[in-house]
Amino acid sequence: MKSILQTYLEQEIWVLIRDKWYFATVIGVWDDLLWFKHRTYNKETEEDTLWEMIVKISEVIAIDKVQSVVSRKPDVFISRLLETDKNVTNPQEHES
Numbered sequence: 001m002k003s004i005l006q007t008y009l010e011q012e013i014w015v016l017i018r019d020k021w022y023f024a025t026v027i028g029v030w031d032d033l034l035w036f037k038h039r040t041y042n043k044e045t046e047e048d049t050l051w052e053m054i055v056k057i058s059e060v061i062a063i064d065k066v067q068s069v070v071s072r073k074p075d076v077f078i079s080r081l082l083e084t085d086k087n088v089t090n091p092q093e094h095e096s
Contacts, residue, residue, distance in 0.1 A: 002057050005029045014064035017055055023066075024053075032057050 008026045015024045015036065024036035037052045070077065 001060055002029055002032075004063065005034055005057065005060070008063070008065070012066050014066065015060060016062040016064075017059050018061070022053075027052070029057070034060060 005026060006029045009028070010026065012023065012025050015022050015034075022036070022038045024038045026034070026036050028035040033054050034057050035052070035054045037050060040049050040051065041047075042049070070080075
C-alpha cells in the first residue's frame with residue numbers, strides 16, 4: 001500500500017480510512033505513516049475547514065482515483081462545456 005500511495009503524491013484521491021472516506025490530497029508517505037489534507041463542509045455555518053491528517057498506512061482500507069469532477073450547478077456546467085468547446089475549436093490560443 002505504501003508504494004501505491006507514494007505514486008499519488010500531490011494528487012487528489014479518495015481514501016477509505018477505517019470506515020470513513022476522505023477526498024484527500026496526499027502530502028507525504030513515510031515509514032508507516034500517510035500525511036494528507038482534506039476539506040469538510042459545515043452546512044449550518046456554510047464554512048469549509050481544511051484539515052491535515054496523519055494516519056498509519058495500516059489503517060488505509062482502500063483508495064479510489066478521481067478521474068474527473070462535473071458540477072451539478074447548471075451555470076457552472078454550461079460554462080465548463082463552453083470552455084471545453086472553445087479549447088477544441090481554437091487549440092492555438094493555448095499553446096505557449
